[in-house]
Amino acid sequence: MKKTAVSFLLLLIFSACSSNDDNYINNPNLVNLNFQLQLNLNFPEYNDLQYPGNNYVTYNEGIKGVVVYNVNNSHYTAFELSDPNHPPKDCSAMTVKGIIATCNCEDGNSYNIISGELVEGEGEYTMKEYRVEKRGNTIEVYN
Secondary structure, eight states: OHHHHHHHHHHHHHHHSOSOOHHHHSOTTSOOOOOEEEEETTSGGGGGGGSTTOEEEESSSSSSOEEEEESSSSOEEEEEOBOTTSOSOGGGBOEEETTEEEOOSTTOOEEETTTOOEEESOOSOOOOEEEEEEETTEEEEEO
16 A cells, blocks of 8 residues: 555656756747856946846847846846747847836737746746856856
């Protein structure tokens, strides 16, 4: 009886896990670019990133731009600013206000820049996340 219960529990656990997460990793709308962005917090341009709740936006990196957000001085997030639910085009570059990035296309998709999740609109993809590391007073963002 115990073996049957354990076997059933393991089967349930493994069947709940999907082995195919292509919808989130292999977004056909966004290519994987290799880039490295270093933000020296000693420079006035990046000063806001020294304080939790602030972000920095650049449209010179990534596909349509990158947003970096300071969660709590030890955890930072960085996301692509091209709407993940559109192929890149003029209107798909998102603008950031507070913690919301909004697509300028007719559907008006909006995403949370802390988690990358879709908060308004329709689509199956979340924002493309980039890696972030803080070393001393430098934040490095890369893909």
